[in-house]
Amino acid sequence: MVRDVDVRSIEDGVARMCMETNVLAPDDLIKALKKGMAEEEPGTAREIFRVLLENLEVARNENLPICQDTGMTVVFLDVGQDVHLAGGDVSEAVNEGVRRGYRQGYLRKSVVADPLRRMNTGDNTPAVIHFSVVPGDKVRVTVVPKGFGSENMSAIRMLKPTEGYEGIKRFVIDTIKNAGANPCPPIVVGIGVGGTFEKAALMSKEALTRPLGKPSGDENTRRMENDLLKEINKLGIGPQGLGGRVTALSVAVNTYPTHIAGLPVALNICCHVYRHASIEI
Amino acid sequence: MKTESCKVIRLTAPLAESAARELRAGDRVEITGTIYTARDTAHKMIVEALDRGEDIPIDLKGAVIYYAGPAPTPPGKVIGSVGPTTSGRMDAFTPRLIRLGLRGMIGKGERSREVVDAMVRYGAVYFAAVGGAGALLAQRVRKADVIGYDDLGPEAIRKLEVERFPAIVAIDTQGNNLYHDRRK
Known part of the structure; x- marks a missing residue:
């Protein structure tokens, strides 16, 4: 049985994940920073950990990106071999998700169209997309905004x-x-x-x-x-x-x-x- | 290594040479006043404009440049997240700007031998801000205006009015270097 997956659901997911990952620090990170702070002696090192944790809180409360470098967007698409991607070009859907997420989330547009001429594309596209085909009838979408x-x-x-x-x-x-x-x-x-x-x-x-x-x-x-x-x-x-x-x-x-x-x-x-x-x- | 000092030194920008020369690597400071954002392409364009004998968007006398490209400003806010970028990418352009009056730089990471030599010779200081703390640092910006190269988007030159902007003196006017100290 082949299952239809509308590429617009991928677009929506990418847009949402772009905004969330850049603003909301995950629990595993908060935990790791707290552990790091406890390992440092009082002084500059511990103070920096304190500032990093405070920054995560400010980002969440003020709905601002944790860091101004909101990255070039790397997207992993693990597509089940029993999936039919319907409703349009899947790469374009990913890029539309990035475009929307970076615009609506007030995230920095850090991508230039040509590595030498360096004109900003203005919408943080294109993403770097890695496809793989896996068993099953699901699509797994992973978004990694990568700072430089x-x-x-x-x-x-x-x-x-x-x-x-x-x-x-x-x-x-x-x-x-x-x-x-x-x-x-x-x-x-x-x-x-x-x-x-x-x-x-x-x-x-x-x-x-x-x-x-x-x-x-x-x-x-x-x-x-x-x-x-x-x-x-x-x-x-x-x-x-x-x-x-x-x-x-x-x-x-x-x-x-x-x-x-x-x-x-x-x-x-x-x-x-x-x-x-x-x-x- | 002087990192334990709890005292925070208040500075005003533009920065006087005498104030810059009193600072020592490891000092914690808070900067109030006018600073400018500029990064890779803006630096290249400034130096090219100087080569052609044209005006540049920044008055370099006593100026403090912040190596940063902010995230877009959301409605109702002064500026988006604005943390430091890697300073070393600006090293090729910096000695010339220091010769022309640049007094302070805010960024993250090491500087080249040539930059440190120019800092010692002309009395400029290099501050480290906490990289990746962009949301927190944005809270210290009271006003932000694009004043040059606006087609560069996030890389445009901005004039920022900051209040108690926190930083650490990473390299002072005697060439003392906090990044080197840690290796001792």
Whole structure:
């Protein structure tokens, strides 16, 4: 049986999620920031956590975006193979949702039409859309407004297979050390290990849709996440790069089989405004 | 590392050179007065205008530039969320503006050697505001007007009247650097 899903319901969902994710901080983030604040000594680091928590409250009460960089909108569409998308072009529906959400929500339009000529499109479109076809008759829509202070400090490296976990660790630590204050720590780190060049990058972005602090289902990966978080927080970069114990709130790693000759690793950084939402239609 | 000071120093913008020179990395400040937003493209356009010998939208004498591009202003509000962006992207343009009188910069993250050298030489100071606290910082803005390059949208130059705008001195006029201190 094929189930019809009207693309307008996707448009509505995208519009709503654009507005909600940018204004309303999710509980997992508030919890993580409170935990971070408790780990810091009194002084600048703890004060910054207090300011970040107060900012989340002001955003909610004043209906203002948490951060002025309301991102380029990344949308994951997991479409059930028994779904028929009806009523128009699904990509256009996503973009219309972004257009509406960013206009009605008074969110910043941060997208330029051409990477070199740099004329603002005026409505934050186009979104970056990742489609995948999955079993079932539902459509899962995930919206991730991605700020660029942190996106700019992300990196990918094609390691040699024999470099193993030590190579991954070195790459991760170097990248975050080099990023310093720029990605607005305390950060959330998404890592993709394996696959190909683009698969690793995509996995690192997908890792940034995982609920904060939720560990990987795989034991080895979980160990890697814990160890990397510990190593990153030893750097002492701290909130806003002004020193402290909490540089990262969480590390999420996704893995995939890879080629005998390669060990791709991609690291995508998200700032402390960890925004994403999903709906199932 | 001087981060424990609870004392908050009140500053007025435009900023006097003597006031700038008294500040030390780690000082907490609150800025009241007139500041200007400008980021990547606005900086490029300012420098290009200077190259052509044209006027620029900002009077640089004692000026404080805030590296920021606000979210749109909702009805009934003065400005949308307005937190700092990454300052390092403006580094290539900054020494020239400092030479022309720029006294203060508000942003986030490290500055280049060239910027710090110019700050020391001409007496300019670099403040860090809390990145990602845009909603909170918007509450300290009393008035906002676009005064240049308005076709740039969020990147246009705005004149902001701020009251007790909170920041930390990240790099002072002696070159002391809070971002370096943390590594000691």
